[in-house]
Amino acid sequence: MRLLLNKIVLLLAILSACTGLAFLAWILITLFLKGITSFHFSLFVDDLISNGLRNLIVGQFIMAGLASLVGIPIGVLAGVYLQEYGYNSKFTRIVRDLNDIMVSAPSIVIGAFVYAIIVIPSGGASGFAGSIALTIMMIPIVINTTDNMLSLVPTELREAGIAIGASKYRVIMDIIVKAAKVGIMTGLLLSFARIIGETAPLLFTSGTSNYFTLDLTQTFPSLTVSIYDLANDPVQASRDLAWAASFILTALVLMINLLGRYLTRHKG
Secondary structure, eight states: OHHHHHHHHHHHHHHHHHHHHHHHHHHHHHHHHHHHHHOOGGGGTSOGGGTOOHHHHHHHHHHHHHHHHHHHHHHHHHHHIIIIISTTOHHHHHHHHHHHHHHTSOHHHHHHHHIIIIIHHHTSOOHHHHHHHHHHHHHHHHHHHHHHHHHTSOHHHHHHHHHTTOOHHHHIIIIIHHHTHHHHHHHHHHHHHHHHTOOHHHHHHTOOOSSOOOOTTSOOOOHHHHHHHHHTOSSHHHHHHHHHHHHHHHHHHHHHHHHHHHHHHOOO
8 A cells, every 4th residue: 555655646646747847848938939039149239229238238237236236245144144143042933933024925925015115205216226135035045055065064164174273264264165155156156147137126226218328316227127018018129128138048057056956066
């Protein structure tokens, strides 16, 4: 009876996995076929007003880059504190629980929050507001990754560093962080891939623009928001451009994820 039940469960698990993979393949194949037919290299040199994507790609990278510039140091330092200084105290456990909630928080809720505290008081959408929304999304992911990677470092390494007379700061920076650097770097790449493909928080905060601009105090061009707008446009040329933009964004996120997997498997 147990063998029969085991085979049934195994069969259901295989069918579920195959179903999920089939839908994923369907999405990727459709995206590739639709996107590649609309793809041309002038997309990277012309702005949206000229049927290109240059301003959108640059704008998306600027906002994600600013979010990373702020979110990565804060997240890494917070993760180091939780693992190396928190000592599993009540405060540390509360922070971890709150951080887990923030990791799973819907991105549209974060967008609405930034809209309420920044966009409305400032009088309109801006690149800064979009960057802040992405930063809020990124920090919990980086904290969680850093905390988990440092927890995998053997306690013996910490004890060895203390035994030779090194200060706690030097033990953390020269031994513990270096031992976990590959895992931490992988987590940073995956968190960047997460925020660069976000749409919901930018709908409320940065909006998008048809023109190239570096002024973060104004409505800022965004690739993901423009994909949403173009896909709903009745003009076929706009929908084709949305497919091309989706293809580029998916390829970018896929490459970042593959790089993260490569680093994980080649730690040496």
